Amino acid sequence: MNKESDKRIYVAGHRGLVGSAIVRTLRKRDYSNIVTRTHAELDLTQQAQVRAFFESQSIDEVYLAAARVGGIHANNTYPAEFIYDNLMIEANIIHEAWRAGVKKLLFLGSSCIYPRMAQQPMREEYLMTGPLEATNEPYAIAKIAGIKMCESYRRQYGADFRSVMPTNLYGPGDNYHPENSHVIPALIRRFHEAKMNGAERVLIWGTGTPRREFLYVDDMADASVHVMEMERSIYETNTTPMLSHINVGTGEDVTIREIAELISKVVGYQGNIEFDTSKPDGTPRKLMDTSKLARLGWHPSVSLQAGLIETYRQFQESVTGN
Numbered sequence: 001m002n003k004e005s006d007k008r009i010y011v012a013g014h015r016g017l018v019g020s021a022i023v024r025t026l027r028k029r030d031y032s033n034i035v036t037r038t039h040a041e042l043d044l045t046q047q048a049q050v051r052a053f054f055e056s057q058s059i060d061e062v063y064l065a066a067a068r069v070g071g072i073h074a075n076n077t078y079p080a081e082f083i084y085d086n087l088m089i090e091a092n093i094i095h096e097a098w099r100a101g102v103k104k105l106l107f108l109g110s111s112c113i114y115p116r117m118a119q120q121p122m123r124e125e126y127l128m129t130g131p132l133e134a135t136n137e138p139y140a141i142a143k144i145a146g147i148k149m150c151e152s153y154r155r156q157y158g159a160d161f162r163s164v165m166p167t168n169l170y171g172p173g174d175n176y177h178p179e180n181s182h183v184i185p186a187l188i189r190r191f192h193e194a195k196m197n198g199a200e201r202v203l204i205w206g207t208g209t210p211r212r213e214f215l216y217v218d219d220m221a222d223a224s225v226h227v228m229e230m231e232r233s234i235y236e237t238n239t240t241p242m243l244s245h246i247n248v249g250t251g252e253d254v255t256i257r258e259i260a261e262l263i264s265k266v267v268g269y270q271g272n273i274e275f276d277t278s279k280p281d282g283t284p285r286k287l288m289d290t291s292k293l294a295r296l297g298w299h300p301s302v303s304l305q306a307g308l309i310e311t312y313r314q315f316q317e318s319v320t321g322n
C-alpha cells in the first residue's frame, strides 16, 4: 500500500442512508479503494459468509453502517428482528474483522442507548444508568452490545475499534415507507401527498410534544470519517476502556410539532396539522451532549432548514420523479 488513500475500506450498508453518505464523503476525500457488497451478495447475519468475505478481501478499515433500522412503529412492531439482526450483524462483522486483522473499525450506535429519562443533554457516561425506552429497547440493547464488543476487543486484543452514537438522522436516500420510516421522511411524504391531493389536514403521530435532535446525514458521514482519521492516541485519551463511544449531533432539538410545521412549510402544504394521540410518543426528549466531539474539532455544518430543503428536493427528484 503506497499511501493512506489507497487503503481498502469496507463500508457495510453502502446503499443505506448513512452508508451511502459515508461512501460519498470518502470519495470526496480521494479514498479510492472502497469495498462494498449488497445485502443479496453478502448477508451479514450469516457468519460463514462474513468470515469468507473478510478472509478473502484484505480489508484495512471498516465502517459498520449496516443494520436493521426503522422508526418508532417498526421498532415496536418487529422487536425480534431488530434485536436478532442487529446482534448478528455486529457480532459477525466485529469478530471476523478482528480475526482477519482489520486495523480500524467504526461502529455506529444510536442515541436510544441512553436511559429514557436521562438528564439532558445526554453525556457519554449516562450509558446504562437507568431503564431504556420501551418502544425501542431490543434495538437499543443490540446497539449497547455493539459498543461493548468494540470496547472488549480493544481491551483484550488491542483492536482499534471505535464507536459513534448518532442522534436522529435524515437526508437524501432515506427510507420513505409510510409506517416503518423515521419521522422526517414519513412527514415529507405525508405532506407532499396531502399537497398533491389537496387534503385539508395531515395527521401527525403522538402529542407533538416530544423533542428530537436532527442531524443531516452528510454531517454524520463527515463526523464518522473525522473520528476514523483521528490518531489512535487522541481517541484513546478522550475515551476510557469501559466508556469508549462518542456522541454525534447538533446539540439543539425541536418539538415534533415544530418539525411538522417546518416540513409543511418546506413542502408548501397549506392545510391543517392535527395530532393522532393514539400513536406512541416514545422518549420525551433525547438531546445529545456533543461537547466531546466539539473539543475533538468537529462541528455540524448543515442547518435544519437547509437540510430539509435539500432532502425534499431529492425526494421529489428520486422518489416521485416530479
Ligand SMILES: NC(=O)C1=CN([C@@H]2O[C@H](COP(=O)(O)OP(=O)(O)OC[C@H]3O[C@@H](n4cnc5c(N)ncnc54)[C@H](OP(=O)(O)O)[C@@H]3O)[C@@H](O)[C@H]2O)C=CC1
Pocket (backbone or CB within 6 Å): 012, 013, 014, 015, 016, 017, 018, 019, 038, 039, 040, 042, 043, 044, 045, 064, 065, 066, 067, 068, 069, 085, 089, 108, 109, 110, 111, 166, 167, 168, 169, 170, 174, 175, 182
Ligand atoms: N437513520 C437514523 O436516524 C439513525 C441511524 N443510526 C444508525 O446508523 C446506521 C445506518 O443507518 P441507516 O443508514 O439509517 O439505515 P438504512 O436502513 O438506510 O441502511 C442500512 C443498510 O444496511 C443493510 N443491511 C441490513 N441488514 C443487512 C444484512 N443482513 N446484510 C447486509 N446488509 C444489510 C441494508 O440493506 P437492505 O436495505 O438491502 O437490507 C441497508 O443498506 C445504523 O447502524 C443505524 O442504527 C443511528 C441513529 C439514527
Ligand SMILES: C[C@H]1O[C@H](OP(=O)(O)OP(=O)(O)OC[C@H]2O[C@@H](n3cnc4c(=O)[nH]c(N)nc43)[C@H](O)[C@@H]2O)[C@@H](O)[C@@H](O)C1=O
Pocket (backbone or CB within 6 Å): 069, 070, 071, 072, 073, 075, 110, 111, 112, 135, 136, 139, 167, 168, 169, 179, 180, 181, 182, 183, 184, 186, 187, 203, 204, 205, 206, 210, 212, 256, 279, 280, 281, 282, 283
Ligand atoms: C433514530 C431513532 O428512531 C426511533 O426512535 P424515535 O426517535 O422515536 O424516532 P421516530 O423518528 O420514529 O419518531 C420520532 C417522534 O416523531 C413522532 N412522529 C410523528 N409522526 C410520525 C410519523 O409519521 N412517523 C414516525 N416514525 N414518527 C412520527 C413519533 O411519535 C415520535 O414521537 C427508534 O425507534 C430508534 O430507531 C432510533 O434510534
